[in-house]
Structure formats: structure tokens, C-alpha cells
Amino acid sequence: xxxxxxxxRKVFEGRGDEKVEALSGIDLTVSENEFVAIVGxxxxxxxxxxxxxxxxxxxxxxxxxxxxxxxxxxxPEVGIVFQQESTFPWRTVxxxxxxxxxxxxxxxxxxxxxxxxxIELVGLxxxxxxxxxxxxxxxRQRVAIARTLVMDxxxxxxxxxxxxxxxxxxxxxxxxxxxxxxxxxxxxxFITHSIEEATLLSDRVVVMSARPGxxxxxxxxDLERPRDSSVVSTPEFGRLTGEIWEVxxxxxxxxxxxQERGGS
Amino acid sequence: MSFGAKVRLTRWAVVLAAIAALExxxxxxxxxxxxxxxxxxxxxxxxxxxxxxxxxxHLLATGGAFALSFLLAAVTGVPLGFLLxxxxxxxxxxxxxxxTYYAIPxxxxxxxxxxxxxxxxxxxxxxxxxxxxxAVVMNTAIGFGExxxxxxxxxxxxxxxxxxxxxxIFFPAAVPYIFTGLKxxxxxxxxxxxxxxxxxxxxxxxxxxxxxxxxxxxxxMYAAMLLILALAILxxxxxxxxxxxxxxxx
Amino acid sequence: MSDAAGHxxxxxxxxxxxxxxxxVRIAQVLFPFGLLALWQVLAVALxxxxxxxxxxxxxxxxxxxxxxxLGENGGVTLLALVYAYGLAVVFGVVIGFLLGLSRFAYAxxxxxxxxxxxxxxxxxYPLFLFAFGLGxxxxxxxxxxxxxxxxxxxxxSGTQNVGEVMFKVGRSLRLSRFQLFRSVVFPSILxxxxxxxxxxxxxxxxxxxxxxxxxxxxxxGFVLIQSVELHDMPQLYxxxxxxxxxxxxxxxxxxLWERRLTRHRPETG
Ligand SMILES: Nc1ncnc2c1ncn2[C@@H]1O[C@H](COP(=O)(O)OP(=O)(O)O)[C@@H](O)[C@H]1O
Ligand SMILES: [Mg+2]
Numbered sequence: 150x151x152x153x154x155x156x157x158r159k160v161f162e163g164r165g166d167e168k169v170e171a172l173s174g175i176d177l178t179v180s181e182n183e184f185v186a187i188v189g190x191x192x193x194x195x196x197x198x199x200x201x202x203x204x205x206x207x208x209x210x211x212x213x214x215x216x217x218x219x220x221x222x223x224x225p226e227v228g229i230v231f232q233q234e235s236t237f238p239w240r241t242v243x244x245x246x247x248x249x250x251x252x253x254x255x256x257x258x259x260x261x262x263x264x265x266x267x268i269e270l271v272g273l274x275x276x277x278x279x280x281x282x283x284x285x286x287x288x289r290q291r292v293a294i295a296r297t298l299v300m301d302x303x304x305x306x307x308x309x310x311x312x313x314x315x316x317x318x319x320x321x322x323x324x325x326x327x328x329x330x331x332x333x334x335x336x337x338x339f340i341t342h343s344i345e346e347a348t349l350l351s352d353r354v355v356v357m358s359a360r361p362g363x364x365x366x367x368x369x370x371d372l373e374r375p376r377d378s379s380v381v382s383t384p385e386f387g388r389l390t391g392e393i394w395e396v397x398x399x400x401x402x403x404x405x406x407x408q409e410r411g412g413s
Numbered sequence: 414m415s416f417g418a419k420v421r422l423t424r425w426a427v428v429l430a431a432i433a434a435l436e437x438x439x440x441x442x443x444x445x446x447x448x449x450x451x452x453x454x455x456x457x458x459x460x461x462x463x464x465x466x467x468x469x470x471h472l473l474a475t476g477g478a479f480a481l482s483f484l485l486a487a488v489t490g491v492p493l494g495f496l497l498x499x500x501x502x503x504x505x506x507x508x509x510x511x512x513t514y515y516a517i518p519x520x521x522x523x524x525x526x527x528x529x530x531x532x533x534x535x536x537x538x539x540x541x542x543x544x545x546x547x548a549v550v551m552n553t554a555i556g557f558g559e560x561x562x563x564x565x566x567x568x569x570x571x572x573x574x575x576x577x578x579x580x581x582i583f584f585p586a587a588v589p590y591i592f593t594g595l596k597x598x599x600x601x602x603x604x605x606x607x608x609x610x611x612x613x614x615x616x617x618x619x620x621x622x623x624x625x626x627x628x629x630x631x632x633x634m635y636a637a638m639l640l641i642l643a644l645a646i647l648x649x650x651x652x653x654x655x656x657x658x659x660x661x662x663x
Numbered sequence: 664m665s666d667a668a669g670h671x672x673x674x675x676x677x678x679x680x681x682x683x684x685x686x687v688r689i690a691q692v693l694f695p696f697g698l699l700a701l702w703q704v705l706a707v708a709l710x711x712x713x714x715x716x717x718x719x720x721x722x723x724x725x726x727x728x729x730x731x732x733l734g735e736n737g738g739v740t741l742l743a744l745v746y747a748y749g750l751a752v753v754f755g756v757v758i759g760f761l762l763g764l765s766r767f768a769y770a771x772x773x774x775x776x777x778x779x780x781x782x783x784x785x786x787x788y789p790l791f792l793f794a795f796g797l798g799x800x801x802x803x804x805x806x807x808x809x810x811x812x813x814x815x816x817x818x819x820s821g822t823q824n825v826g827e828v829m830f831k832v833g834r835s836l837r838l839s840r841f842q843l844f845r846s847v848v849f850p851s852i853l854x855x856x857x858x859x860x861x862x863x864x865x866x867x868x869x870x871x872x873x874x875x876x877x878x879x880x881x882x883x884g885f886v887l888i889q890s891v892e893l894h895d896m897p898q899l900y901x902x903x904x905x906x907x908x909x910x911x912x913x914x915x916x917x918x919l920w921e922r923r924l925t926r927h928r929p930e931t932g
Contacts, residue, residue: 200831203835205831205834205835223834223835223837227835229831233826233827233828234826234828237829237850238927239850239851239853239924248836252838252842252846280928281927282927283927300836416770419767420771423771424771424775427775428775448793449793502686502687502690506687506694507694509691510694513910513918515862515865516861516862516864516865516910516911516914517910517911517914518865518868518869518907518910519869520869520872521887522903523876524876524887524888524890524891524899524903525891525899525903527891528894528896528899600781603783604785607785607786608783608785608873611785611786611788611877612785613876619785619786622786622789623877626792634789638786642783646778646782649778649782
């Protein structure tokens with residue numbers, strides 16, 4: 150299942166009089182089974198773009214296709230993991246993962262089986278009966294990932310799922326994610342603010358410009374798969390991250406300057 | 414128009430609409446004309462009662478009981494809260510009781526106090542104090558407890574004495590909480606005073622409402638109600654203003 | 664919520680194993696007995712014109728059961744309480760939920776509702792007497808007017824604080840409106856709603872007792888005032904303690920419910 154993003158634009162009729170132009174003409178195609186990461190300065194419209202692909206936000210212009218279907222609402226083949234904490238604190242890990250299946254009327258036995266399988270895949274076996282409040286932030290995000298993956302989506306969208314964690318944990322969870330993803334064969338679109346994480350995970354890294362967001366540069370990551378976080382120390386990895394940082398630095402400076410001028 | 418401006422405008426519109434309803438409803442004969450009186454007829458009555466001095470006695474009685482009970486609540490509540498914070502086992506012991514304190518119908522004690530202390534100002538002051546003081550105690554204790562640890566470390570690193578640490582670091586850091594406690598204390602003691610006066614007493618604005626109700630002097634009753642509400646709203650508004658300024662500085 | 668008026672939800676102690684030997688636990692259990700002892704001492708010291716002894720007060724209640732006035736008036740109070748609380752829950756939850764759904768409505772009404780909560784509403788009781796006449800209806804509507812605000816405020820802020828992301832999860836999983844409400848929104852609101860129900864109950868109860876102290880011919884509030892006039896101290900003390908214990912027990916039950924709901928949530932909003 151591939152994603153086609155065609156000239157997608159978004160203007161928020163925002164709070165107050167001023168309009169916020171979040172995205173100005175994004176074009177991007179993610180092929181079947183490809184892993185694409187998006188990096189960009191904060192506030193450049195990354196989350197907006199992802200939510201448009203997920204059918205949660207309506208674009209002001211352009212269109213998104215999932216496979217052959219134009220998107221105008223949540224698509225059954227698309228799963229999304231959010232930047233914010235999104236597990237249900239009143240449900241156990243197992244009940245969280247079962248949630249989507251339960252809502253769609255999957256029988257108790259089948260949904261339990263599939264959920265346990267995913268809990269194992271994300272490495273949370275032994276924690277099925279725990280509540281999210283008893284887990285660490287990284288474990289909670291893995292619950293959220295399992296809750297999305299259990300629906301067996303052809304397209305997996307992730308919005309800085311490990312954004313709140315420290316760099317080491319993030320790289321280690323990146324390893325986990327690579328392992329999980331290689332088993333699911335989903336097409337993945339992944340947002341992060343970490344250049345290392347983007348490079349480690351993806352086949353291509355898209356660098357977005359400062360707001361209004363456009364694609365500034367696309368960097369091919371030709372590190373061989375399967376890979377893990379040990380590639381971080383290779384010269385090739387350093388060259389790639391350097392290349393990304395060069396562009397990202399420029400865009401981030403623009404964002405900073407804009408803020409200092411008072412137009413946050 | 415910005416979100417905030419829209420909100421404020423709508424809020425004022427709602428308030429004005431409510432006031433207008435108070436004026437219009439009696440006029441179009443909602444309810445009977447003896448029991449409901451339009452606002453524009455209550456106001457002159459109120460001014461008349463104030464000007465003639467009829468209100469003075471009650472205003473002074475209510476004001477006196479309110480000031481006294483609140484001052485007592487502040488003077489006893491803040492030190493008690495401090496004590497509770499200093500002696501953790503005491504606080505932990507009393508916590509379940511303090512958290513259920515406002516669940517009990519405190520006002521049921523008023524008749525008891527009347528029987529014990531007699532028909533004077535003291536049962537009123539006592540009940541209003543009892544209503545207010547626990548809010549002051551709890552917020553003071555919470556306020557001291559919420560002082561960030563790093564501030565204590567700053568104090569230690571500067572070799573402050575124990576008294577200096579308390580007066581220069583803990584107390585100022587806890588002020589917003591203590592103020593919240595005092596604000597609630599003020600609101601509660603006013604409610605306590607008015608309720609006591611209303612139910613059984615010989616003077617005060619609350620008494621004036623019930624006395625006028627019993628004697629069918631409806632206009633005077635509404636005037637007293639209006640004055641009570643106006644004073645309470647004024648009080649809340651002033652306290653809110655001070656609080657915003659206080660928190661704005663933190 | 665800026666509600667620190669003693670409505671905090673975290674009582675002491677959680678370690679179940681060490682609980683048995685914890686001196687704080689022991690002190691907590693002993694505290695009511697301490698109060699009882701103090702009461703007895705005061706009764707002896709001040710004499711029964713001022714303080715009825717615990718035993719005499721208890722006797723007055725027993726006598727009340729036997730002669731029937733306690734059951735009768737207690738029944739009236741209970742009926743008014745159920746009537747009032749039912750109204751308060753329905754109005755508080757429904758209005759609170761609706762106002763909490765919209766960020767705009769919430770911003771407009773939150774300060775108004777909180778201001779209303781803080782007013783000395785007792786003085787408005789005659790309006791209820793005008794509207795509903797003497798009797799249980801006026802008491803119930805007045806007590807409802809007392810108790811509805813905490814329920815409304817807590818439900819409103821609970822609804823407003825359901826994270827945007829929770830709705831997004833629901834939508835991305837293509838839930839129906841009903842599913843979204845039942846399985847996502849309602850469980851999110853529940854803990855804060857129950858806190859509101861608990862505080863609202865206390866305030867409603869206060870409203871009922873208060874209303875029965877004024878222009879009533881029955882109910883426990885009425886009996887309280889009557890006891891003052893007759894200077895029947897045992898009856899007065901007995902009733903006050905009874906009302907306090909009743910409130911304490913119901914509140915405790917609500918707290919257990921609340922604790923069950925928030926047990927697994929260190930960061931409850
Ligand atoms: N619902 C909204 N209404 C108005 N402005 C919004 C809304 N959502 C996002 N924005 C604005 O759009 C821009 C892009 O936001 P977002 O996509 O969250 O950025 P990113 O995820 O890259 O940090 C920001 O300036 C943000 O303030
Ligand atoms: Mg984002």
C-alpha cells in the first residue's frame with residue numbers, strides 16, 4: 150500500500166484574525182513497504198501533514214491517496230501513533246491493545262490471541278495486566294504502537310512516538326521499531342526531530358522547510374538492511390546526518406529568528 | 414476578533430442577559446406581582462434603606478461578624494497549617510479527617526452553638542470561623558509542602574539559618590497558596606455569617622432577608638438579597654484581581 | 664481546578680504491608696475515640712446545661728427511634744436529600760458535559776459558574792419558598808441549587824480536559840459516536856465526575872439540613888432548631904453527631920469509589 154501526497158496545502162483559520170499557513174504544497178510519494186522519515190524545525194507542519202494523511206485533518210488544497218483511494222476521512226488501512234500520550238489509563242496493557250479489535254466486533258478469543266502476539270512483538274510480555282500509569286513513558290508508547298499495529302495497517306504513521314525520551318533510549322527503541330517493522334511489512338511514514346533516529350530508521354529522510362512547510366530536501370539513506378543502532382558510529386552515517394543537518398540548521402535558524410522577532 | 418475578546422464579550426452578554434431577565438420577567442407577569450419585583454424597583458428601595466439608616470445596623474452586624482471570623486480564621490489557620498507541615502505524622506494522621514471535613518454539614522453545629530453560647534454574635538463568629546479555618550489550614554500546609562526542593566538547596570548552599578530559610582524562602586514561596594486559602598476562607602466565612610443570620614439571629618443582612626420574608630415586606634427582602642449578592646460578588650472580584658496579580662508574579 | 668478547599672483526594676498511606684504497625688494508622692484509628700473522650704471530659708467539666716454527655720446523647724437518639732420522631736423526621740430529610748441529589752446529579756452532569764464539550768462555552772461559563780458557587784446562596788431561599796411553596800419540593804430544589812455547582816464544575820473541567828488526542832485515537836479507529844462516548848470520553852471524565860459527585864453530595868446534604876432549619880415543620884434541621892428552643896441538649900448533640908457520621912460514611916464510600924478509579928493513574932487530571 151503506497152502513499153501519494155499531491156500538492157497538499159493547509160491554512161489554519163486560526164485563533165484570532167490571522168491565518169496560519171502551515172503547509173504550502175507538499176509533494177511526496179512513499180512506495181509500498183518503504184520507510185520514510187520526516188524531519189523539520191518545530192512548528193513547520195509535520196504533525197499537520199501526518200494528520201492529513203491519516204484523514205483526521207482536512208487539507209486546504211491538494212490530495213492524498215492511500216493505494217488507489219483518495220483520503221477524505223480515516224482509512225481502514227491506515228494506523229497512526231501520536232506524539233502525545235494516548236494510551237487509555239483505565240485499561241490494562243492487554244485491554245489497550247485489544248481496543249480497536251473490540252470496537253470492530255472481533256471475537257474475544259481472536260482479539261486476545263492477536264493482542265498477545267503484538268504485546269510480545271513490542272517486548273511487553275509479562276506486563277499484560279499492568280495499567281499504563283504503572284509503566285515508563287517508553288513502555289507506554291510501545292503499548293500505543295501495539296494498539297495501532299494490532300489492526301494490521303498497510304500504512305503506519307508515527308508522529309514523534311519517542312519524542313519525549315532521551316537520545317539513548319530513543320536509539321534503542323529505534324532498534325526495536327526496525328525489528329517490529331520488518332515483521333509487519335507496512336509502509337511507514339515517521340516524524341521525528343532527531344536526525345540520528347531518522348537516519349537509523351529510514352530509506353529516505355525528507356527535510357522540511359520552516360513554516361509554511363515544504364519539502365526542502367530528500368536524502369537517500371543507502372545503509373544496508375537489516376541494520377541496528379551500531380551503524381551510528383560508521384562514517385557513512387556521519388556523512389548522511391551531516392548532510393541533513395546542513396539543511397535543517399538553516400531552516401531551524403529561520404524559525405528561531407522568526408520567534409525572536411516576536412512572530413511565534 | 415481574538416478568542417479571548419470573543420469570550421469576554423459573550424460572557425458579559427450572558428451576564429447582562431441574566432440581569433435583563435430579572436428586570437423583564439416580573440414585568441411580563443412571570444410569577445405573581447407580589448412575590449417578584451423588577452430590579453429597577455428593588456434598587457431604589459435598597460438606596461432608600463441605606464440612606465434612611467435602616468440598613469446600617471445590619472450592615473455593621475454582618476460586617477463585624479464577617480471581619481472577626483475571617484481574622485480569627487487567618488490568625489489561627491496559617492500557624493496551624495504551618496504546624497501541620499512541620500510535623501508530618503500529625504498531618505498524615507489528620508489528612509483523612511481534613512479531606513472529609515467539608516463533607517460534613519458544618520452548619521448543623523450552629524443550633525448547638527446557639528444553645529451553648531446564647532443568642533449573640535459568638536455562635537455566628539464561631540460557625541463562620543469553623544467553616545473558613547480548615548481551608549486556610551489545608552492550603553497553608555499544601556503551600557509549604559509544594560516549595561520546590563531546589564529552593565531549599567539554594568538556602569542550604571548559602572548557609573541560611575533555619576529561621577532565615579523559613580522566613581526568606583519557604584514563606585514567600587508559599588504565599589500564593591496561603592493567599593488562595595485566605596481567599597476561600599473569606600468566601601466561606603461570609604457564607605457562614607449570612608447563613609447563620611438567615612436561619613436564626615437578631616441582626617444582620619441574612620436576618621433582614623428572613624425577617625422581611627416572614628413579615629411579607631418583599632421589597633425590603635429583595636433589597637437585602639441584592640446587597641448580599643452585590644457585596645459577595647464585589648469581594649470575589651477583588652480577591653480574584655489580587656490573586657491574578659499574585660500568581661502573575663510567580 | 665483551583666479547588667484546594669480540602670477536597671483533595673489523596674489520604675495518607677498506601678503501603679499495605681507496613682500498615683499494621685504504622686503509628687500514623689494507629690493514631691488515625693484512635694482519633695475519633697480521642698474526640699469522644701474529649702466530649703465526655705467537656706460534659707463532666709461544663710455540666711449538662713452546656714454539654715450533654717455522649718451516653719445521654721446516644722440515649723436521646725434511641726428514644727427518638729422508639730418514639731418515632733427520629734424515623735419520621737429522618738425520613739423527611741432523607742427523602743428531600745434523594746430528591747435534591749437526584750436533581751443535582753442530572754443537571755450537573757448534563758450541563759457540565761455540554762459546557763465542557765466546547766472550548767468556547769467552557770471559557771465563557773467557567774468563571775460564571777465558579778462565581779455562582781462562591782455566593783452566599785442561602786439568602787435566596789425565600790425565592791424557592793415562593794416558587795415551590797412550603798415543603799419538601801422547595802427544600803429539594805434549594806439544596807439542588809447548592810449541590811449542583813461542584814458536580815457541574817468537575818464534570819465540565821473533566822470533559823474539557825479530555826485530551827484532543829483521545830478524540831483523534833477514536834476517530835482514526837473509526838469509532839461510532841456512541842462508541843467514542845462510551846469507550847473513550849466517558850471513562851476519561853469519570854474520575855473527575857465522581858470527585859464532583861462526592862463534593863456535590865456533601866453540599867447538597869448541607870443544603871437540605873439548612874433549608875429544614877428555616878420555615879419547616881419537619882425534618883432533622885427542624886428538630887435541631889426545636890431542640891434549641893426546648894434546650895434539649897442530649898437530642899441536639901445526638902442529632903449533630905448523627906448527621907456528621909452520616910456525611911462521613913457516605914463521603915467515605917465516594918472516596919473508595921474514587922480511589923478505585925484513580926488507583927492506576929498517578930497523573931489524574
Ligand atoms: N488546530 C490548529 N489551529 C490553528 N493553528 C494550528 C492548529 N494546529 C496547528 N497549528 C499551527 O500550525 C503550525 C504547524 O503545526 P504542527 O503541524 O503541529 O507543527 P510540528 O508538528 O511540525 O511541530 C504551527 O504554527 C501551529 O501553531
Ligand atoms: Mg508535531
